[in-house]
Amino acid sequence: MNAAGHVWRWAALIALVIIADQLTKWVVLETPAFNALGCLDPTIRCGRIELSSVFDLTMLWNRGISFGTFQSSGIMRWILVLVTTGIAVGFAYWLTRAERWFTALSLSLVIGGAVGNLIDRVRFGAVVDFLDFSGPWFGTYIGGVAVGFPWVFNIADAAITVGALLLFLDQFLMSRSKPDERNPA
Numbered sequence: 001m002n003a004a005g006h007v008w009r010w011a012a013l014i015a016l017v018i019i020a021d022q023l024t025k026w027v028v029l030e031t032p033a034f035n036a037l038g039c040l041d042p043t044i045r046c047g048r049i050e051l052s053s054v055f056d057l058t059m060l061w062n063r064g065i066s067f068g069t070f071q072s073s074g075i076m077r078w079i080l081v082l083v084t085t086g087i088a089v090g091f092a093y094w095l096t097r098a099e100r101w102f103t104a105l106s107l108s109l110v111i112g113g114a115v116g117n118l119i120d121r122v123r124f125g126a127v128v129d130f131l132d133f134s135g136p137w138f139g140t141y142i143g144g145v146a147v148g149f150p151w152v153f154n155i156a157d158a159a160i161t162v163g164a165l166l167l168f169l170d171q172f173l174m175s176r177s178k179p180d181e182r183n184p185a
Contacts, residue, residue: 002099010095010108017112021155022119025128034059040126048132058132060152063125077125081118088114102170109163116156129154 029036031049036059039046046059063077091107091114098104120127129152 006101006104007096010104013105013108014112014115017109017155017159018116018119021113021116021159024155025116025120025130028057028059028128028130034130036061036128040124054133054135056132056134057130058152060129061124061126062129062152063127077121081121084114084118084121088118100170100174102166102174106163106167106170109159110167111163113156113159113161113163116159117154127154127156129157131155131158 028034031047033049034047034057036046039059040061046061048059049057051057088111091111095104095107095111098107117127131154132152133149134152135149
């Protein structure tokens with residue numbers, strides 16, 4: 001049976017990603033140290049909890065897409081909502097026809113992440129980001145190359161990124177058919 005025959009498993013994974021994303025965001029929004037709802041400014045980090053030299057929780061409202069790129073407001077917010085919805089619906093349709101479990105896994109992660117961020121964008125006009133791995137090396141240069149991870153992100157962003165990378169692997173590396181011996185390429 002192909003992967004699409006297990007659509008309920010993939011729906012459960014999508015739901016798990018959405019629940020994990022929204023639950024962690026709820027914890028951040030309810031933590032007084034972040035002052036999250038009092039700080040709906042897209043450029044200000046509302047609060048920070050230092051956990052280690054490598055990882056912090058840093059509340060940031062993101063009005064763009066993954067990892068804060070393409071910041072927007074006003075009508076662009078609703079355009080992003082429409083585009084995200086369209087992509088999620090298209091991927092859901094693709095999921096119902098997926099031949100391989102790897103394709104279905106990839107699509108499920110992207111869909112779950114997209115819906116998780118879509119919920120925030122509709123509710124707040126921005127997405128809650130809080131996972132900060134910038135560490136002490138952010139802004140450091142080694143041999144003229146910047147070192148560090150400057151982006152603050154969330155569970156949905158991570159699911160979208162992992163899902164997109166897996167989908168790339170699936171579509172461009174794993175799905176290549178072997179050349180027909182009778183008709184060499």
